[in-house]
Structure formats: structure tokens, C-alpha cells
Amino acid sequence: MTTSSELDAARAGDEDAFTALVAPHLRELHVHCYRMLGSLDDADDALQDVLVSAWRGLARYAGRASVRTWLYAIATNRCLTVLRTGRRRPREVALPFDAPPPDDRTEVPWLQPYPDAWLPVEPVEPGPAARYDATESIALAFVAALQVLPPRQVAAVVLGDVLGYAQAEVAAMTGTTPTVVKGLLQRGRATLAQHRRDEPRTGRDVHGHVDLHVDRAVAHRFARALEAGDVAAVVDLLTDDGWLAMPPLPHVYRGRASVAAFLQAAGGWRAGRRLTLAEVALNGEPGFVGTSWDGGREVPGGVYVLTTRAGHLVSATRFLDDRLVGLVGHECPRP
Structure with a gap:
């Protein structure tokens, strides 16, 4: 738990205090950036930028939201910037043999896997608005599906349906209104539902269980x-x-x-x-x-x-x- 003395010390320029302030949230922030961006490389870069922004912005942190929520807001907006600029460039590779013509092309060539060993040691309990459990929300199919949504829909779905923030909280974190967030969630959910029908990639049975x-x-x-x-x-x-x-x-x-x-x-x-x-x-x-x-x-x-x-x-x-x-x-x- 963050103490006022720890926060005051970090604001005064104490790097050790800042590290203690953000360290408990690093793993979940990295997963958050990965969900939004679909790439380990981009998540690494985004997390570095988040920490720099948090360090520089400590003086403006008023404490009305928790440190965790404040960091999530910074991370979300950093990822939105990456998504809007469209600067993600997957590494160039080539097959060492002549392959037959493919049947289809993926929309997410920058997609990378996420090691379970990198997930938070203690599972993060989502808020009451969450629609996805921790397992489903990190599945490769779900992360790939997120990548085809417009940036603001990605943010709304991840903050609202994965992390369980209320629509008013999502609005505050992304600088919009609850009405706008509601619309983003509705459109994002509809696209994800259609993607699930088109690509039934799941190990779950009809009751949602995994064997x-x-x-x-x-x-x-x-x-x-x-x-x-x-x-x-x-x-x-x-x-x-x-x-x-x-x-x-x-x-x-x-x-x-x-x-x-x-x-x-x-x-x-x-x-x-x-x-x-x-x-x-x-x-x-x-x-x-x-x-x-x-x-x-x-x-x-x-x-x-x-x-x-x-x-x-x-x-x-x-x-x-x-x-x-x-x-x-x-x-x-x-x-």
C-alpha cells in the first residue's frame, strides 16, 4: 500500500521511493500494454515510456485516484498514441523454402506470444464490471481480436470488460464521457462477438470450462x-x-x-x-x-x-x- 511519505519522497525526487511506488504494478501494467498492442516489443517500449511519464508527472498527481488507476491511465493513453500513429513494424523474416500459396492473410502480423511466467504472481482481481476472466483475457485469440478494433474501442474494452473499471472511471482515464465510453463498449463488444463466431478458437466447452x-x-x-x-x-x-x-x-x-x-x-x-x-x-x-x-x-x-x-x-x-x-x-x- 502506498504511504503518503513514500509519495512525498518520490515527488521530491527520491528515485528509490518512486521505484517502491510503481514496482507493485509493473507486471500488470506490462500485461495491459501487451493486451492493447499485441506485441512484447511494443509492450516493453510502452512500459518504459509510462515510467518516464509517471516520474515526470508526479507533481501533477493529485491523489484523487489510486496510484494503480493513475498508472493505468498513463499506460492506456501511451498505448493509444502507439495505436493511432500506426508505427508498429513487425520484424522481417522469410521462409527458407518455397511454401505453397496461403489461403488467407492475418491482419495482425506483429502479434507475439506472452509467457505465463510474466503474469502477476498474485492474480489481479478485476472490478465488478469485468466480462472476461484472467485466462480468457490473455488468450492469443482474444489479444489478436483486440488488434482489429479502433484504438478507443480497444481502450474501452480492456479497461471496462477486462479490468472491470466502471464507465465513469474509464471516461476519466481516457479523457472522454461515460456516454462515449458506453458507445465504444457496445461497438467493441459487437465486433469481438462477430470475430468469435468467425474464428471459434477456444479450448472451452459449452459451459465455459477448460479440460x-x-x-x-x-x-x-x-x-x-x-x-x-x-x-x-x-x-x-x-x-x-x-x-x-x-x-x-x-x-x-x-x-x-x-x-x-x-x-x-x-x-x-x-x-x-x-x-x-x-x-x-x-x-x-x-x-x-x-x-x-x-x-x-x-x-x-x-x-x-x-x-x-x-x-x-x-x-x-x-x-x-x-x-x-x-x-x-x-x-x-x-x-
């Missing part, structure tokens, strides 16, 4: 099949509408035939290269970090996030940025 045992069993079968280069076994796990994506490339392969064609092309290139997949928890879903051996040399083998449904694989997202292989092993975000 983690089934999730992990499917994930392990996928990993073993991919390590063995057994395309048929991978494809057998897919639902009829299952698909494969690979950010930052925009390629999406939909359906068993298209996924099989891509994996066969990849398998031809991989011949003689051994792949191993180590389990890791990402976005509250089954994930793997790959390591490949090329002529005795160990090289990154990609990061995978899987989504399952009723004992089958709905989607596999294979992140091609080699930096992520080492990054997801870190235990917490870098403040």
Missing part, C-alpha cells in the same frame, strides 16, 4: 508428431476448420489439405535437421519452444502456441522471430 488434461494431451501429440516429421499425424489432430499461422509473416493455411501441403514443403527442407520441442506456458495455452540442429549446430526452432477444442487442434501459431525462443524463457518483463 487442461485434454489440452495438454493434444499438445503433446502435436509436438511428438512434428518432431518426427509425421505430417499425417499432425493433420489428424486438426478440426475440419483448423489452421496454421506464422507471424510476422501474414500467411494463414486453413483446413487439413492446406496445412498438410505446407508441412510437407517444410518437411522437405527440414530433412536431416532434428527438431525438439520443449513445453512452455504461453497466453494461458499449451506452447512449445523449438530447437533445431543443423549440421551439429543448435539453432532456434520457433515458438508455438496451440488452441484446442474437444480433443482436437483448432489452431497452431508458429512464431518465426528467432529472438522469441530466448525471450519467453525470462521470468518477468524488463521494467
Whole structure:
């Protein structure tokens, strides 16, 4: 809990007091920036800017809202600036083989996974207005869906439906009115509901429950099949509408035939290269970090996030940025 002496010391320029003031909120602020921006890289940059802005703005902090709410307001507005400028640039990568033509293109090539190890140690209890639980609100599908909303709708949904702030609080944090926030929430919810109907990517059953045992069993079968280069076994796990994506490339392969064609092309290139997949928890879903051996040399083998449904694989997202292989092993975000 923030003390008045701690706040006074921070306002007087005591950096240690400022660190003590903001440290309890760093993890959840990082997750907040990630939800809004969909990228670890952008969340890292945004959090740094938030801390600079908070340090410079301490004299203007009147204390009418909690330090946590004040920091969330700064973080939200910083992310809105990033979203409005549209300056996000995914890293350029290329496949080392000729791939078949994709069936579709993703709208979110900058999407990156979020390690469960980076989440707050003590789950943050959302306010009474929240519509999403902690698991659903960090799922890759949800974060990707947020990215197609206009910036102000993203802010309204994350602050209101994820964090549970009341509409009047959201309005104060974003410099608008409760009436405007209500409209933003209605439009954002409608778009997210349509996205859910179009892309039924969920491991939940009709009652909203998740069978983690089934999730992990499917994930392990996928990993073993991919390590063995057994395309048929991978494809057998897919639902009829299952698909494969690979950010930052925009390629999406939909359906068993298209996924099989891509994996066969990849398998031809991989011949003689051994792949191993180590389990890791990402976005509250089954994930793997790959390591490949090329002529005795160990090289990154990609990061995978899987989504399952009723004992089958709905989607596999294979992140091609080699930096992520080492990054997801870190235990917490870098403040």
C-alpha cells in the first residue's frame, strides 16, 4: 500500500521511493500494454515510456485516484498514441523454402506470444464490471481480436470488460464521457462477438470450462508428431476448420489439405535437421519452444502456441522471430 511519505519522497525526487511506488504494478501494467498492442516489443517500449511519464508527472498527481488507476491511465493513453500513429513494424523474416500459396492473410502480423511466467504472481482481481476472466483475457485469440478494433474501442474494452473499471472511471482515464465510453463498449463488444463466431478458437466447452488434461494431451501429440516429421499425424489432430499461422509473416493455411501441403514443403527442407520441442506456458495455452540442429549446430526452432477444442487442434501459431525462443524463457518483463 502506498504511504503518503513514500509519495512525498518520490515527488521530491527520491528515485528509490518512486521505484517502491510503481514496482507493485509493473507486471500488470506490462500485461495491459501487451493486451492493447499485441506485441512484447511494443509492450516493453510502452512500459518504459509510462515510467518516464509517471516520474515526470508526479507533481501533477493529485491523489484523487489510486496510484494503480493513475498508472493505468498513463499506460492506456501511451498505448493509444502507439495505436493511432500506426508505427508498429513487425520484424522481417522469410521462409527458407518455397511454401505453397496461403489461403488467407492475418491482419495482425506483429502479434507475439506472452509467457505465463510474466503474469502477476498474485492474480489481479478485476472490478465488478469485468466480462472476461484472467485466462480468457490473455488468450492469443482474444489479444489478436483486440488488434482489429479502433484504438478507443480497444481502450474501452480492456479497461471496462477486462479490468472491470466502471464507465465513469474509464471516461476519466481516457479523457472522454461515460456516454462515449458506453458507445465504444457496445461497438467493441459487437465486433469481438462477430470475430468469435468467425474464428471459434477456444479450448472451452459449452459451459465455459477448460479440460487442461485434454489440452495438454493434444499438445503433446502435436509436438511428438512434428518432431518426427509425421505430417499425417499432425493433420489428424486438426478440426475440419483448423489452421496454421506464422507471424510476422501474414500467411494463414486453413483446413487439413492446406496445412498438410505446407508441412510437407517444410518437411522437405527440414530433412536431416532434428527438431525438439520443449513445453512452455504461453497466453494461458499449451506452447512449445523449438530447437533445431543443423549440421551439429543448435539453432532456434520457433515458438508455438496451440488452441484446442474437444480433443482436437483448432489452431497452431508458429512464431518465426528467432529472438522469441530466448525471450519467453525470462521470468518477468524488463521494467
